[in-house]
Amino acid sequence: PGGDLPGQPPRKRPVDDRGPDCWFCLGSPKVEKHLVITVANQTYLALAKGPLVDDHFLVLPIHHHADSQHLPPDVLGEVEAYKQAIVAYFKGRGKTCVFFERNFRSRHLQLQAIPLRHDASEVERVFVAQGKARGITLKPVDKGETLDGHLGDSD
Secondary structure (H helix, E strand, O other), X not given: OOOOOOOOOOOOOOEOOOHHHOOOOOXXXXXXXXXXXXXXXXXXXXXXXXXXXXXXXXXXXXXXXXXXXXXXXXXHHHHHHHXXXXXXXXXXXXXXXXXXXXXXXXXXXXXXXXXXXXXXXXXXXXXXXXXXXXXXXOOOOOOOXXXXXXXXXXX
16 A cells, blocks of 8 residues: 555554553543543644643644654544634634644644734744754745655654
8 A cells, every 4th residue: 555645655654542641642531631622533622731821722633643744634634624723713813823743752743833923924034043043953834735845754
């Protein structure tokens, strides 16, 4: 079997239902369920336990998936639907937002959504400059573009 597109090699799809040991698998007793806002078929929306700002949201798969590049299409579709809803929510409050993935100290995808003032046109420049100051090279990814073309096998 090939990858998602004809001629591609099979994609690795790490799924590891760690059950009681994962803070983010919805069935785990470690999930702080009072922070859960809504649950879909494959994903859920929650408030961040240690928010950076008010209205700091997390979009998470119900089961253990390491990152967005390895999500099955049905899970990715729900993530994208939540992203659209979050963008609309912030737009209605005169804000925009930035999304970023985190899976540090956990191999469970956490898509973070942080609201920004609507005039935040300098966000990309600030992210790139702050990354550079810390020895991290950040590359913009166009809307609708996947990370596949930007990552090597070891990334």
